[in-house]
Amino acid sequence: METENKSLNFLEEIITNDIESGKTKLLITRFPPEPNGYLHIGHAKSICLNFGLAIKFNGKCNLRFDDTNPVKEEDEYVLSIKEDVTWLGFEWSKLCYASDYFDQFYEWAVELIENDKAYVDDQSSDEIRKNRGTLTEAGTDSPFRTRSIKENLDLFERMKNGEFDEGFCVLRAKIDMSSSNLNMRDPVIYRILKREHHRTGNKWCIYPMYDFAHGFEDSIEGITHSICTLEFQDHRPLYDWFIDNVSVPSVPRQYEFARLNLTYTLMSKRKLLELVSNNVVTGWDDPRMPTISGFRARGYTPSSIRRFCNEIGVARTESMVEVEFLHHCIREELNKESNRAMAVLRPLKVIIDNWPDNVVDELSAENNPENPEAGTRKLKIGKTIYIEQTDFMEEPVKGFFRLSPGKEVRLKSAYLITCNDVIKDVNGNVTELHCSADMDSRGGEAPDGRRVKGTLHWVWEGDAIKAKINLYDHLFTLRDMSDMEEGKDYTDYLNPNSHILLEEALVEPGLALAKPLEKFQFLRHGYFCADKTTSQYMPVFNLTVSLKDPWGKKQQKR
RNA sequence: UGGGAUAUGGUGCAAUGGCAGCACACCUGACUCUGGAUCAGGCAAUCUAGGUUCGAAUCCUAGUAUCCCAGCCA
Numbered sequence: 001m002e003t004e005n006k007s008l009n010f011l012e013e014i015i016t017n018d019i020e021s022g023k024t025k026l027l028i029t030r031f032p033p034e035p036n037g038y039l040h041i042g043h044a045k046s047i048c049l050n051f052g053l054a055i056k057f058n059g060k061c062n063l064r065f066d067d068t069n070p071v072k073e074e075d076e077y078v079l080s081i082k083e084d085v086t087w088l089g090f091e092w093s094k095l096c097y098a099s100d101y102f103d104q105f106y107e108w109a110v111e112l113i114e115n116d117k118a119y120v121d122d123q124s125s126d127e128i129r130k131n132r133g134t135l136t137e138a139g140t141d142s143p144f145r146t147r148s149i150k151e152n153l154d155l156f157e158r159m160k161n162g163e164f165d166e167g168f169c170v171l172r173a174k175i176d177m178s179s180s181n182l183n184m185r186d187p188v189i190y191r192i193l194k195r196e197h198h199r200t201g202n203k204w205c206i207y208p209m210y211d212f213a214h215g216f217e218d219s220i221e222g223i224t225h226s227i228c229t230l231e232f233q234d235h236r237p238l239y240d241w242f243i244d245n246v247s248v249p250s251v252p253r254q255y256e257f258a259r260l261n262l263t264y265t266l267m268s269k270r271k272l273l274e275l276v277s278n279n280v281v282t283g284w285d286d287p288r289m290p291t292i293s294g295f296r297a298r299g300y301t302p303s304s305i306r307r308f309c310n311e312i313g314v315a316r317t318e319s320m321v322e323v324e325f326l327h328h329c330i331r332e333e334l335n336k337e338s339n340r341a342m343a344v345l346r347p348l349k350v351i352i353d354n355w356p357d358n359v360v361d362e363l364s365a366e367n368n369p370e371n372p373e374a375g376t377r378k379l380k381i382g383k384t385i386y387i388e389q390t391d392f393m394e395e396p397v398k399g400f401f402r403l404s405p406g407k408e409v410r411l412k413s414a415y416l417i418t419c420n421d422v423i424k425d426v427n428g429n430v431t432e433l434h435c436s437a438d439m440d441s442r443g444g445e446a447p448d449g450r451r452v453k454g455t456l457h458w459v460w461e462g463d464a465i466k467a468k469i470n471l472y473d474h475l476f477t478l479r480d481m482s483d484m485e486e487g488k489d490y491t492d493y494l495n496p497n498s499h500i501l502l503e504e505a506l507v508e509p510g511l512a513l514a515k516p517l518e519k520f521q522f523l524r525h526g527y528f529c530a531d532k533t534t535s536q537y538m539p540v541f542n543l544t545v546s547l548k549d550p551w552g553k554k555q556q557k558r
Numbered sequence: 559u560g561g562g563a564u565a566u567g568g569u570g571c572a573a574u575g576g577c578a579g580c581a582c583a584c585c586u587g588a589c590u591c592u593g594g595a596u597c598a599g600g601c602a603a604u605c606u607a608g609g610u611u612c613g614a615a616u617c618c619u620a621g622u623a624u625c626c627c628a629g630c631c632a
Contacts, residue, residue, distance in 0.1 A: 191630040
């Protein structure tokens with residue numbers, strides 16, 4: 001795995017120092033997702049960071065499910081998360097669940113109560129909110145803040161035993177209602193939730209809150225460096241408070257880094273869930289989704305995503321990475337590794353008039369010019385072929401060097417042809433081209449050495465097969481999805497062309513045998529991978545990323 | 559208007575008191591049986607104002623801008 005590095009990022013520096021000073025004997029990190037949705041590319045950054053650090057410093061990294069809220073969590077998500085982490089190429093040292101520690105959490109909560117550092121509050125959630133104060137005004141103490149330790153112990157036990165309804169009371173840490181850090185204003189640490197938990201079933205009807213649980217989870221697992229995102233910076237004093245006020249087995253430290261933002265991409269689990277439940281996309285693994293499973297279906301490789309995560313770096317500055325950089329990472333890999341194939345997405349019939357009837361020629365084409373070891377394949381050609389509609393212009397614009405009346409082009413790995421005649425339907429649409437081939441140009445080289453600039457991909461009518469092609473583009477039209485206009489939401493920015501299905505595509509016959517997720521470069525188009533539903537009866541391919549296309553870009557600008 | 563953070567080319571990341579560098583993107587050109595790839599070149603940045611210093615992106619002071627925080631979510 002690619003671990004070599006030029007300069008250390010701020011976390012690597014901290015860890016290096018901690019190891020050199022002897023503070024850290026063995027680095028232990030963790031990736032702690034809540035199983036309430038599928039993982040996305042932002043999580044991939046965190047995964048690569050935490051697992052990558054463990055690899056780099058010969059440490060360990062746990063996969064831990066932060067499942068403290070049964071209302072939102074499901075086993076389906078646990079399964080998908082394990083699959084995605086594994087697919088990305090990482091192995092966890094231990095598989096953990098916060099819910100495995102519920103008994104211990106309960107004991108620590110009791111310890112806090114015994115030390116007069118927690119109390120049961122009977123205020124409603126509205127009252128708690130009102131009494132929390134505001135950003136500029138201190139909060140006010142709960143009338144229940146001075147309850148005796150004995151009473152609190154009794155009440156908390158009765159909470160656990162299910163004697164109270166949801167919302168009737170909560171357990172709060174007794175810290176400081178006038179703290180300028182709102183997280184320290186007696187945070188709620190246990191709430192009553194009479195819900196079945198995906199792992200503990202109905203054993204519990206009280207569940208710990210994130211702030212209370214997270215540091216303890218880290219401590220139990222001996223996590224040395226607990227890495228999370230920037231929005232938790234304000235929680236760090238609270239994280240430390242719990243660790244300092246309870247007899248924990250180890251003292252972890254929290255460090256924060258900036259989460260990944262990508263242009264034209266939504267990275268909120270909640271909104272991604274909405275896209276799925278509202279059928280805006282076909283599922284969490286829709287190739288347009290920024291989920292890891294979406295990228296997998298789209299044809300991205302684990303190493304391309306790791307490479308992306310490693311190269312964007314880690315810092316504490318909020319930033320927005322251009323999605324083009326991700327495209328670059330996958331292109332770079334697929335260019336070297338994927339075999340080439342010819343696929344005509346929008347076919348235009350071409351009849352080679354001087355080609356003898358019923359004669360078929362068999363040619364050889366290289367599978368990957370970047371890798372001679374990929375070998376060659378046989379291609380057959382006959383009198384009638386198909387080329388791309390966009391490769392013909394009756395009245396060529398300046399700079400167009402593909403086919404037009406009187407012009408000569410090369411059919412890739414085959415022959416040079418010249419367009420002689422254009423057939424149109426009653427509406428004036430071009431339906432058929434008549435060309436003549438230079439029969440001495442077999443293989444694509446002119447016998448007299450004349451230069452032919454244009455090279456087109458093609459398929460032969462005799463053996464081409466029909467295929468469905470899914471073209472994809474970004475789901476949203478807004479570069480920075482955190483910068484929406486007043487009163488608009490993300491549904492106002494959905495890209496109507498994010499998915500285009502082409503059902504009349506013709507592809508070379510070998511593609512019938514493509515295996516699900518097998519990757520190809522369709523010559524002059526881009527990288528495609530076979531859909532999970534592909535079959536020899538109906539091959540289906542998904543666009544991973546298009547080839548760079550200076551000509552297309554130039555045309556768009558006109 | 560309380561608290562916590564962050565400011566380096568269009569974008570992301572370096573430079574840890576000593577020539578501001580790398581990648582992506584963009585623009586040229588070369589080459590090419592993929593308008594791909596490759597190769598060569600180019601454009602382009604230290605938030606502002608003071609100060610310390612022989613020397614400041616880096617240290618100090620004062621501003622400015624942006625982000626996060628008032629869930630019984632994580």
